Amino acid sequence: MNRKSFINGFLKLESAGGIVLMAAAVLAVICANTPLRDYYDLLLDTPVSIRIGALEIAKPLLLWINDGLMAVFFFLVGLELKRELIEGELSDKRNIILPGIGAIGGMALPAIIYIYFNTGDATAMKGWAIPAATDIAFALGVLSLLGPRVPKSIKIFLTSLAIFDDIGAIVIIAVFYTAKISFAALGVVACCILVLSVLNKRHSESKSLYVFVGIIMWVALLKSGVHATLAGVILAMFIPIKSKIDNSYSPLKSMEHDLHSAIAFFVLPVFAFANAGINFSGVGAEQILHGVPMGIALGLFAGKQAGVFILCWLAVKLGLSSLPEGMSWTSLYGTAALCGIGFTMSLFIGSLAFEQTGVNLLFDERLGIVLGSLVSAFMGFMVLRFTLRSGN
Numbered sequence: 214m215n216r217k218s219f220i221n222g223f224l225k226l227e228s229a230g231g232i233v234l235m236a237a238a239v240l241a242v243i244c245a246n247t248p249l250r251d252y253y254d255l256l257l258d259t260p261v262s263i264r265i266g267a268l269e270i271a272k273p274l275l276l277w278i279n280d281g282l283m284a285v286f287f288f289l290v291g292l293e294l295k296r297e298l299i300e301g302e303l304s305d306k307r308n309i310i311l312p313g314i315g316a317i318g319g320m321a322l323p324a325i326i327y328i329y330f331n332t333g334d335a336t337a338m339k340g341w342a343i344p345a346a347t348d349i350a351f352a353l354g355v356l357s358l359l360g361p362r363v364p365k366s367i368k369i370f371l372t373s374l375a376i377f378d379d380i381g382a383i384v385i386i387a388v389f390y391t392a393k394i395s396f397a398a399l400g401v402v403a404c405c406i407l408v409l410s411v412l413n414k415r416h417s418e419s420k421s422l423y424v425f426v427g428i429i430m431w432v433a434l435l436k437s438g439v440h441a442t443l444a445g446v447i448l449a450m451f452i453p454i455k456s457k458i459d460n461s462y463s464p465l466k467s468m469e470h471d472l473h474s475a476i477a478f479f480v481l482p483v484f485a486f487a488n489a490g491i492n493f494s495g496v497g498a499e500q501i502l503h504g505v506p507m508g509i510a511l512g513l514f515a516g517k518q519a520g521v522f523i524l525c526w527l528a529v530k531l532g533l534s535s536l537p538e539g540m541s542w543t544s545l546y547g548t549a550a551l552c553g554i555g556f557t558m559s560l561f562i563g564s565l566a567f568e569q570t571g572v573n574l575l576f577d578e579r580l581g582i583v584l585g586s587l588v589s590a591f592m593g594f595m596v597l598r599f600t601l602r603s604g605n
Contacts, residue, residue: 229354229357229477229478230350230354230476230477230478230481230482231350231351231352231353231354231355231357232354232357233477233478233481233482234348234350234351234354234481234482234485234556234557235351235354236482237481237482237483237485237486237489238485238486238489238556238583240486241253241485241486241487241488241489241490241491242489242490242491242493244490245490245491245492246491246492246493246494250490250492253490256274257273257274257275257487257490258273258274258275259273259274260272260273260274261273261274261277268432270432270435274487275487275488278483278484278487278488279484279487279488279561279564280435280440280441280442281431281441282480282483282484283442283445283480283484283561284431284441284442284444284445285445285472285475285476285480286442286445286476286480286481286484287383287442287443287444287445287446288427288444288445288446288448288449288472289445289449289469289472289473289476290379290383290445290446290449291445291446291447291448291449291450292449292452292465292468292469292472293376293469294376294379294380294446294449295449295450295452295454295465296454296465296466296469297373297376299454300454307534308369308373309373310528310533310534311370311525311528311529311534311535311536311537312370312373312374312376312377313373313374313377314524314525314527314528314533314534315374315520315521315522315524315525315528315549315552316374316377316378316381316521317377317520317524318519318520318521318522318523318524318525319345319347319374319378319516319517319520319521319524319549319552320345320378320381320520321345321520322512322516322517322519322520323344323345323512323513323516323517323520324341324342324344324345324512324516325516326344326508326511326512326515326516327340327341327343327344327508327509327512327516328341328508329508330504330505330507330508330511331504331505331508334504336567337504337505337508339566339567340505340508340509340562340563340566340567340578342382342385342389342562342566343509343512343555343559343562343563343566343578343581343582344508344509344510344512344513344516344517344555344559344581344585345378345381345382345385345512345555345562346378346382346555346557346558346559346561346562347374347375347378347517347552347553347554347555347558348375348554348555348556348557348558348559348586349371349372349375349376349378349379350477350481350557351554351556351557351586351590352371352375352551352552352554352590352593353368353371353372355551355554355590355593355594356368356371356551356597358594359594359597359598359601362601362602363597363601364538364539364540364544365539366537366538366539366540367537367539367540367544367548367597369537370537370540370545370548371548371551371552374521374552375552378552378558379558382558382562383443383446385562386440386442386443386562386565387439387440387443390440390562390565390566391438391439391440394437394438394439395436395437395438398433398434398436398437398438399433399437399439401429401430401433401437402430402433402434402437402439402444405426405427405429405430405433406430406447406451408426409423409426409427409430409447409448409451410451412426412451413451413452413453416453416456416457417453418453418456418457418458418464420464420467420468423448423451423452424448426448427444427445427448430444430447430448431444431445440565442561449465452464452465452468453465454466481557484557484560484561485556485557485560488560488561488564488579489556489560489579489583491579491580491583503577505577505578505581506577506578506580506581506584507581508581509559509563509578509581509582509585510580510581510582510584510585510588511585512585513553513554513555513559513581513582513585513586513589514550514553514585514588514589514592516553517549517550517552517553517555517589518546518549518550518552518553518589518592518593519549521548521549521552522545522546522549525545525549526542541600543596543599543600544596544597544600544601546596547592547593547594547595547596547597547600548593548597549593550589550592550593550596551589551590551593551594551597552589552593553585553586553588553589553590553592553593554586554589554590554593555582555585555586555589556582556583556586559578559582559586560578560579560582563578563579563582566578
């Protein structure tokens, strides 16, 4: 499969996955606001445990989804990142500068807005990174509603910016959202990395062997205090992108292709269903105007579009980059607004931020994420619909 057809297939798959993701989120909200609520909560609280000798992992189903399935998602993110940097769109420096600069603004300004609304509340401040993320599946799902009128340059720009966003989210999770560190467990992680390095140096193409070592590394990270989903990213960095036996075969692209459908149509929708169930009964102005939901909603809606657009505008005006072919200033603004759809990654960071606090702020962060993402999706869709129809 050549690069062009690969990108076309990827974009179509991500768009369809975004629509399924939306449906899963809506279903979760329905379950949380109907008599199904008790069954919904019971399902997510179901205890699941695995024990091998003295080693035991016991978690409710919700945390198996957030720690386990999301590790598979981050593995795919790592594979995509490695491919893009080596031979994809991000291998050309001209394609890196503008979305890279935009991503910086799109992460910094939302965090600043959140901090402004929550200064003085030490617990709430743990959620500063929640509005800094972009959900590429959701964003491309909204773009797909506009049909074939959307230029490929807009899709590539949005995808590239989201990849930089993912890199930022990975760094944030690794640095700021770790529990008490177990150096013994980290020693096991280091051994796993050494084994993966040896496998890569010897050009091993055994997928099962890489995955086996990756599972051991995931368990070790789970016990170490560093978030276990990072095992997926680390593992991806060691998967060979080229085969030494068959020049037409790529172990990395093969694994990426195998995982795309499972991630788009199972992992992310299951995550959305498990985390988007907000009960709106009794919700009033007091809940909406609380610092956490306000900081998240305004960070996603106002901070994302302003941060991305302003820094991209400055980069072009200063001669650091240029607008991609087929993209106007208005369509750039609409695309920047879509970056405020932070759903999946924002929910994930929110669960990390508040699960250890002992204070139930999960409702607040989910409310802010849903409001900010919905308004951003509507704004981006309407701006691009008008722009692409009028040719501005």
